[in-house]
Amino acid sequence: MLSPSPDGRGVGVRGDEGRGGTGNMASPAPRPSAGHLLPAGERKDDIVVLALHGDLPVEKQSEALQPDPQGRRRVVLATNVAESSVTLPGVRVVVDSGLAREPSYDPNSGFSRLEITTISQASADQRAGRAGRVADGWAYRLWPQSQRLDPQRRPEIALVELGALALELAAWGSDALRFVDAPPPGAMNAARDLLRRLGALTTTNAITPLGKRMLALGTHPRLAAMLLSAGEGEDLALACDLAALVEARDPLRMGGDALAVRWRALAAFRNGRAPQDANRSGLAAIDAAAKQWRRRVRENAAPPSSVEAHRLGDVLMHAFPDRIGFQHPQDARRYLLANGRSARLFDDSALVGEPWIVVSELRHENRDALVQRGAPVDERRLRRDFADRFVTEDTVRWDAARRALSAQRESRFDQIVFDARPAGRVDPALAAAALTDAVRDLGLEALSWPESLQQWRERVRCLREWMPDLGLPDLSDDALMATLDDWLKPAFAGKTRLDALGEDDLANTLKSGMEWSLRQRIDQLAPTRITVPSGMERRIDYAHGQPPVLAVKLQELFGLADTPRVADGRVPLLLHLLSPGGKPLQVTSDLRNFWNSTYAEVKKEMKGRYPKHPWPDDPWSAQATHRAKPRGT
Incomplete structure (x- = not known):
């Protein structure tokens, strides 16, 4: 039983209109007393409290959907499931908290989790309608009357991580679907990038054989990749533990950032020796989830009773290959991540000194993200399992500070450069690519544009609009920037500086893709x-x-x-x-x-201001001139 809000504010709902969830205040039923938990003459034994949520067994859910066999009054504590088409018999009063647990993408963990959020006005109307489905009723709203709700809830597709959707679409072979709410392009690109790192997609976004096996597991692609990489036996059982741990809330109150501490608390719980600062019910839920994972992957082996911390990281890195980190050579608490970003450790972190780590949870901040959960990784295992991501190659990059090229021989893991030393002769092809990338970063204004070439571009752009049948190329800034590799990179062949591309070189490379006859036609149609x-x-x-x-x-x-x-x-x-x-x-x-x-x-x-120049009365018949009148005229 819940008492109404402090101001006693309620919304009366008629039975006939309540079926539509309108929340109409016409003809309300008698208002329950706000000052008593139980009506006069009613005993606690006359009331039964039931729960209703999606995780309940079907038989327990059915109890809430049926009248009480003993005729007792029912109090149903329900989640959003009660907003569905299910009708709870005999409901006359709804107490609405104004809150709901809805899925939301958590960039810190890389998963979608249920978060408590404020409901929309549409949900509030729907909940109020529950009180008037079978008779007139009351809905009590437990939020200030001044609070304004959003008209509708945001679609789930705009809130969650889309890795599973991207993998499903790849399996179908097309994403040309007419979504009611289209997935955000940025979120889809991020999801496909993750799937490529997990080995589920090719560079052309086609599904791989591993991707098909991941899809068959029916779980988040990160967890599927980890489970499929674990092999069998004790290793797979350990992967099931980790799957349960990364999905769960932290079972420790003061556990630091080491994932190993959480796993060891779970192992101790199984032996009846859970740490004092642990949430025993949380550990019990994690243990139950791990057992479900073992049943799901058909693994009968028990998880190990103890492991080294790096063994957890060696398994977890297959779920978070983008968050494998290498210790910064000048800062022991800072790590360079495989996705090109960086992260730092807490001052009292248990991971300090580890050359390689994998991070399962980050707190994103303006500069470096903060590692909230991680484990060390054995470099030998990393080189074995991700051998194709370790490369040594010569690179040439544009040094913006020096406005010159920098040539190095780099050893990299993904986007982590863990060793770099000066290279010898600059490869011409790499130099051309680096100079092109410099223009891509600096913009077209980094090139030497003569006025005549700028005007030629404008003439072409004008003729494209005036005479589209000519088929002239698009020379707008956006089009040129999008095709730098096609027209500009060849012009940088043999050059090592931006200013080595002279005005004539730039004009020739821009015009070289156009036939001579068409260039003559431009001069005829748009003369200078x-x-x-x-x-x-x-x-x-x-x-x-x-x-x-x-x-x-x-x-x-x-x-x-x-x-x-x-x-x-x-x-x-x-x-x-x-x-x-x-x-x-x-x-x-x-x-x-x-x-x-x-x-x-x-x-x-x-005429009076310029008396030395002609101002004829008849301009039609006057002689055109650029000179002043002859003297004496």
């Missing part, structure tokens, strides 16, 4: 200069998404009736008509209208 009536050539400026601009003195266009055009006559120039002093007088793309309507006003204002 145009001859105006004065006989002078004037520049045309192009900018994608804007009309081409011709800036010219007004006197140079006398006698020209129509606005000049480019792109085979499709696009008029935007004329910036200038004064004799080069100052803008008018901007127009309709020259004829300017002569007819605006020129007279411009002449009236400018």
